[in-house]
Amino acid sequence: MYEPDPAVVRAASEGDMDSFAELVRGYQTPVYRFLRHFLGDATMAEDVAQDTFVRAYQRLGSFRFQSKFSTWVFSIARNAGVDAVRSQGRRLRLVERAGPPTPSVDPAASAEVEAALAALEPRLREPLLLVEVLGLTYRETAAVLGVPEGTVKSRVFHARERLVAWFEEDNVREV
Amino acid sequence: MRCDEARAVLSAALDGEVAPDAAAGARSHLAGCPECQTHIDAWERVRRELLAVDDRPDLVAGVLDRIAHQPSRRTTVRRTLPLVAAAVAGLIVGATLVSARPGRGPDLVGADIPRRVLAAQSRIDSLEAQVEITERGWHPSVPVRRFTGALVYVAPETMILHLADRTEYPAGQWVPNNVDVVVDRSMWWARGPAPCPTEAQPRCTPTEPRVRVVTGREPFAEDLPAPLDLVLPASGFAIGTDALVLERERDFDGRPATGVVTTAAQIGALLDALHVAGNWRPVPPTAGVTLWLDKERLVPVGVDVDEVSGRGAPALEIRLRGAAPLARPQDAAVPTPPAAPVVRDAGFRDGEEAGPTPSWLPAGMQPYRNGAAGPVAAASWSDGRAWVKVRATEAWPGGRLFGGLGEIVRTVPLPGQGIGYVGEGGRKVAVHGAGVDLVVTGSIPSPDLVRVAASLGVRGEPVPSDWVEASTATLATARAALAPLLVLRGSKNYASPSIRVEDDTVTLAYAGAGDRGFVLVQSPGTALAPPFDADVIGVRVRGRVGRWTPDTHTLEWLERGHLIEMRSRTLRLAELVDAAHQLRVAR
Numbered sequence: 145m146y147e148p149d150p151a152v153v154r155a156a157s158e159g160d161m162d163s164f165a166e167l168v169r170g171y172q173t174p175v176y177r178f179l180r181h182f183l184g185d186a187t188m189a190e191d192v193a194q195d196t197f198v199r200a201y202q203r204l205g206s207f208r209f210q211s212k213f214s215t216w217v218f219s220i221a222r223n224a225g226v227d228a229v230r231s232q233g234r235r236l237r238l239v240e241r242a243g244p245p246t247p248s249v250d251p252a253a254s255a256e257v258e259a260a261l262a263a264l265e266p267r268l269r270e271p272l273l274l275v276e277v278l279g280l281t282y283r284e285t286a287a288v289l290g291v292p293e294g295t296v297k298s299r300v301f302h303a304r305e306r307l308v309a310w311f312e313e314d315n316v317r318e319v
Numbered sequence: 320m321r322c323d324e325a326r327a328v329l330s331a332a333l334d335g336e337v338a339p340d341a342a343a344g345a346r347s348h349l350a351g352c353p354e355c356q357t358h359i360d361a362w363e364r365v366r367r368e369l370l371a372v373d374d375r376p377d378l379v380a381g382v383l384d385r386i387a388h389q390p391s392r393r394t395t396v397r398r399t400l401p402l403v404a405a406a407v408a409g410l411i412v413g414a415t416l417v418s419a420r421p422g423r424g425p426d427l428v429g430a431d432i433p434r435r436v437l438a439a440q441s442r443i444d445s446l447e448a449q450v451e452i453t454e455r456g457w458h459p460s461v462p463v464r465r466f467t468g469a470l471v472y473v474a475p476e477t478m479i480l481h482l483a484d485r486t487e488y489p490a491g492q493w494v495p496n497n498v499d500v501v502v503d504r505s506m507w508w509a510r511g512p513a514p515c516p517t518e519a520q521p522r523c524t525p526t527e528p529r530v531r532v533v534t535g536r537e538p539f540a541e542d543l544p545a546p547l548d549l550v551l552p553a554s555g556f557a558i559g560t561d562a563l564v565l566e567r568e569r570d571f572d573g574r575p576a577t578g579v580v581t582t583a584a585q586i587g588a589l590l591d592a593l594h595v596a597g598n599w600r601p602v603p604p605t606a607g608v609t610l611w612l613d614k615e616r617l618v619p620v621g622v623d624v625d626e627v628s629g630r631g632a633p634a635l636e637i638r639l640r641g642a643a644p645l646a647r648p649q650d651a652a653v654p655t656p657p658a659a660p661v662v663r664d665a666g667f668r669d670g671e672e673a674g675p676t677p678s679w680l681p682a683g684m685q686p687y688r689n690g691a692a693g694p695v696a697a698a699s700w701s702d703g704r705a706w707v708k709v710r711a712t713e714a715w716p717g718g719r720l721f722g723g724l725g726e727i728v729r730t731v732p733l734p735g736q737g738i739g740y741v742g743e744g745g746r747k748v749a750v751h752g753a754g755v756d757l758v759v760t761g762s763i764p765s766p767d768l769v770r771v772a773a774s775l776g777v778r779g780e781p782v783p784s785d786w787v788e789a790s791t792a793t794l795a796t797a798r799a800a801l802a803p804l805l806v807l808r809g810s811k812n813y814a815s816p817s818i819r820v821e822d823d824t825v826t827l828a829y830a831g832a833g834d835r836g837f838v839l840v841q842s843p844g845t846a847l848a849p850p851f852d853a854d855v856i857g858v859r860v861r862g863r864v865g866r867w868t869p870d871t872h873t874l875e876w877l878e879r880g881h882l883i884e885m886r887s888r889t890l891r892l893a894e895l896v897d898a899a900h901q902l903r904v905a906r
Contacts, residue, residue, distance in 0.1 A: 150533075150542070150663060157723065158695055159716040161386075165379050172378045181369060190376050197382040202787055205723015206743075209542040226871065257368040267870065275334055276369045282336050283517065287601070289870060290888060293517065301330040308361045 146170040148213055157204035164204075168197050171214070175221045178277045182225045182269065184262045192228045196221040211287070218278050219288045222270065229266070260310045264303055271296045272303035320348045322355050329359060333366075338522045386718050444474040444703050445648035446618065448639040450482065452593075455634050456626070457600040458517050460489050464496065470639065473648045474704040475687065476539065478502045480592070493521040497528070498597040501654055504688070505667065507542075508532040508656040511596030524598065530659040531596075537667040538688040538699040539708050539760075541723075569611060571620040572640055576611040583608050583624060584889035585832040590622075593637070600634060604835075604889040618642050667692040674698060674711030675757060679774035681705070681767055707761035707771055715756040719787040720749045722758025727828040727838070728788050729817040730781075731769055737779035739772050740788060741765065745814055745830065752777035765814075792820040798905050801825045801841055803879055808903040829898075837887035837895060839902075844882030847875055858892070860899050867892055874899065 148167055155163035175196055179189040199220050207216055261269055274285040275296075282300075286293040328345035331337045349355050452466040468482035484495035498511040513529040533542070565578035583590060584604035593599070602624055611621035620642060624635035645651060656662075667690055674696035683702035690697060694714035700707045715721045720728065724742025731748065733739045740749045745765030749758045750772055759772045772779075782788050798804045800820045807813055807829055813836070816827035824842040831837075847866060856867045858874065865876030874885045874895050885895050 151666065154542075154665065155693070158693060158712070159714065159721075160693075161383060161716065165383060168379045168382050172376075176376065176378070177370070190378070193376075194378055194381050194385060197378060198385050201382075201386050202719050203723075203725075205721075206725050257365055260365075273369070276366055281519075282331075282334065283601075290872060291870065297331055297336065298327075300334065301327050304330055304362045304365070305326070305358070307365055308358050311361060 146214065150209060150213075153204065153207065153209075153213055156201075157207065164201060167200070167213075167217075171217050172197075174278050175217065178218070178221055178273050179225050181258070181261055181273050181277060182222075183228060184258060188228065192224050193221070195228075196224045199224060212284070214278075215280065215284045215287060218274065218280065218284075222274065222288055226266075256311075257307075260307050263310055264306055268299050268303035268306060271299045275300050320344055322348075322352060325349060325352070326355055326358055329355070330362070333359070333362060336519055338519070445645040445651070446470070446472045446642055447645055448642035450480070451636075451638040451640065452482065453633075453636040454600055455632055457598075458520050460491075461486065461493070466496070466498075468498075471645070471651055473645065473651045475701040475706050476502065476504050477651065477653060478592075479651070479653060482597075488521075491521055492524075492526075494524040494526055496597045496599070498595075499654070500592070500595045501656070503653045504538075505536045505669065506532070506534045506656070507536060508659070509596040510657055512598055515598055517598070517600070520598070529596070530657050532656045532659040532662045533665055534662060535664040535667045535692070537665065537690075537692055537697050537710075539706055540665065540667075542665070565609070568614065569621075571611060571613070571638070574620070575614045576620050577614050579610045579612060581608050581610060581832065582606060582835065582889070582891070584835040586610055586619075586622065589619065590624075602635065605891045606634070613642065616642070665692065667697070674709060675755070675775040675777055677707075677709065677759075677771045677774040678776070679770055680707060681763055705762045707759065707763060707768070709757060709759050709771070709775065711755055711757035713755050717783065717786060720751065720758075720782060721756035722747055722749045722760075724749050724758070724788075727817040727819055727826065728791055729815065730791055730793075733769065733773035733779050736773045736775075736777070738781060739769065739779045740782075740791070741769070742817070743830075748772040750775065750777050750779040751782050752779060790819050790821060792818045792825075794818060794905060796820055797825045797827070801843070801881070803904040805839070805841060805878070805883065805902040806905040807839075807898065807901055810898065810901050813898075831890075835887075835889045837885055837890055837898060840884040840886070841881050843880060844877065845880060847877065847882065858896065860896050861902070 148170060152163045152166055156167055172193065176189055176193045179192050179196070180186055183189050183192065196217070200217055203220070207213070261273075264272070271285050271289060274280045274288060275282070280288065282293050282296045285296045285300075289296065291299075325345040325348040328337060328342050329349060332339075332342040332345065349359065448470050450466070450468045450470050452468075454464045454466075455462060457464055464484065464486040466482045466484055466486075468480065471477075471479040478501070480498070480500040482496075482498040484497050486495070488495075494512050496512055498509075500509045501507060508531060510528050510530045512524050515523040536542070565580060568575045568577060570576070582604065583602045583606040586608060587604065590602055594602075607625035609621075609623040609625075610619055611623075612618065613620045618639070619637075620639050622635070622637040623633040626632075626634045669688055669690040676698065680700055681702070684700040684705075684707060685702065687699040687701040687706065688697075689699070695710055695712045697708060697710045699709075710722065712721060720740055720742070722742075724740060724747050728740040728742040728749070730738050731741045733750070737750075740751070741747070742749065743760075745768070747758055747760045748765075748768045748771075749756070755777055757772075757775065757777060759768050759775075761768055761771075792800075794806070797818050797820050801823055804825060806816070806827065813829040813831050816829050816839075819826045819828075824840065826841075827839045829837055829839065856869070858865045858867045858876075860874065860876050861878065863876050863878060865874060867874050872886055872888050874892065876883050876899075883899075885899060887895055890898070
């Protein structure tokens with residue numbers, strides 16, 4: 145995973161927009177991919193990805209170089225995603241979260257995976273995406289989520305098992 | 320091996336988190352189990368699909384546009400709030416544990432501790448000590464690791480830490496966690512094993528240590544903990560009020576020491592300094608800590624970090640033995656940096672233009688290092704131990720305050736000079752002036768930082784309406800926006816809150832000792848939103864049934880037609896509940 149030169153981070157935190165643009169370019173793909181899978185909606189993912197980088201810009205001054213920059217950005221993306229889900233829930237005053245979305249009828253394999261992911265509980269979906277899409281280690285994922293490393297290991301495994309079970313239950317075609 | 324056991328190992332192996340030999344048994348199971356092979360094939364196909372999203376938008380233009388034109392978009396601020404708990408980290412006030420003893424007043428001796436710690440920074444101009452560290456639970460195959468070494472500190476900005484790993488590792492490719500960290504004015508370097516997940520030890524640690532060398536550092540730069548924090552937890556006590564002190568003293572090398580009960584968040588800077596290089600067991604900010612301070616010098620002579628379970632021997636024990644001032648601090652030998660593949664130049668050059676100069680400084684402060692890094696000038700002063708720094712720029716693009724004050728700040732009057740903004744729990748004071756933006760920081764108490772800022776000759780103006788901090792509000796404004804409004808009353812453990820009002824949502828950020836703090840969000844509501852996570856816990860709070868979500872560190876409940884949320888990554892649930900009990904209606 146891309147790790148920027150600390151001088152670029154420092155320059156960005158001092159207001160150098162060229163340096164900040166370099167950081168956005170370096171992380172926009174994994175951040176968008178993560179949010180796309182996490183939120184299940186391309187438009188919302190793009191909006192929240194933008195939000196992620198605006199937040200990062202606002203907080204650059206508080207980045208202390210004591211963790212990897214990538215982990216720091218992904219933490220912001222994860223929280224922005226969580227907030228998007230939460231605020232949506234609050235706005236709609238839902239009494240209950242909607243159940244798992246209806247599986248897509250799109251025969252494309254990616255749509256199948258999206259549907260299976262949407263059926264996963266967020267607590268399982270999140271660590272799986274952090275590991276699979278962002279390439280974080282279990283330790284880094286644990287730091288992002290604020291849970292023990294062992295919990296990450298177990299949740300990633302259970303997420304995979306649930307996905308397979310979902311495919312089998314639904315008797316879907318090959319993904 | 321059962322199928323589920325084998326697949327659990329193979330799942331971790333797929334992520335590179337298991338050594339090949341450790342996965343050998345699972346792989347041999349796989350060779351004879353078609354069902355498991357079907358699972359693994361599906362996992363791998365999912366991985367390919369997840370990485371195959373191809374409608375990737377280019378976000379750069381949109382992000383820059385949002386920063387330039389609508390940084391305070393209302394929804395944005397509300398949605399950033401869950402992270403504010405983390406942003407509140409780095410805040411001050413010398414207070415401590417309230418959780419276990421609700422309603423109990425400060426210990427009389429404890430009330431004196433922060434003041435004495437801060438005063439001590441002006442008495443310590445050098446120190447050398449032997450360091451002993453015992454760490455438990457880092458890896459299942461290595462239950463205990465032991466380190467010995469030496470620490471040298473010369474005020475204000477030199478530190479030499481050397482740790483040698485004395486652990487007897489089991490057979491295998493374990494790499495000793497030998498660590499060096501050297502800070503000397505404009506340069507720092509660190510050498511230690513490259514970071515590697517514990518679960519992938521020992522195979523993933525390269526045998527060659529990783530060396531980092533940085534030159535051209537600004538004075539008291541934030542890329543490393545300040546050396547002072549390693550010998551004196553000044554930043555954890557910078558606006559001190561009271562501390563919970565153990566009644567029984569303890570002897571360290573024949574000298575009496577006072578035990579201060581706190582959590583890792585209060586001494587984060589000290590622990591961070593130890594963890595600059597090498598592989599260590601992570602210490603969560605809520606871990607219980609007993610900080611042993613030499614009764615006379617207030618130097619930490621011992622740190623005990625509890626097991627998260629609260630049982631058994633400490634997870635981490637740090638001992639400083641034979642701590643004494645150097646006979647000739649000026650002669651302290653600073654090791655030269657080892658050869659490094661890349662030497663990073665942080666860009667600061669001494670001796671260049673230094674920006675506005677204060678007409679008032681605490682007694683004894685003399686010019687220390689001045690200079691500039693690009694468009695940012697920095698000037699610093701020190702009495703040889705404590706320090707103050709002013710950073711200024713005429714090229715700030717705006718959108719938020721210059722200086723990294725964090726998400727939520729509060730305004731402060733600068734006598735005769737307009738207003739300033741206080742952030743990082745009082746450790747930073749920012750001024751937005753006509754054509755110049757500056758920030759004052761240092762190891763001195765917050766009121767003194769404000770006084771320095773007011774003496775710079777720059778009139779502080781309110782930030783433009785489209786800056787993030789424009790929604791910073793007073794308590795009166797917040798009360799008008801949402802009534803009845805709950806505020807913390809009667810606790811000496813937190814500073815006055817930073818307040819933000821967004822429509823009918825009021826956010827108050829309370830800074831505690833060290834990195835401790837919490838965010839309180841209040842908005843109209845008659846029902847809790849559906850739980851985001853299945854791991855929620857019902858909690859009795861203020862006589863009502865509330866909800867605790869461990870993953871987001873959020874405590875929520877309904878009260879008088881409002882939805883109340885308290886968030887903190889540095890306080891335990893019991894501490895948050897206790898703080899909740901101290902909330903009163905603002906008058």
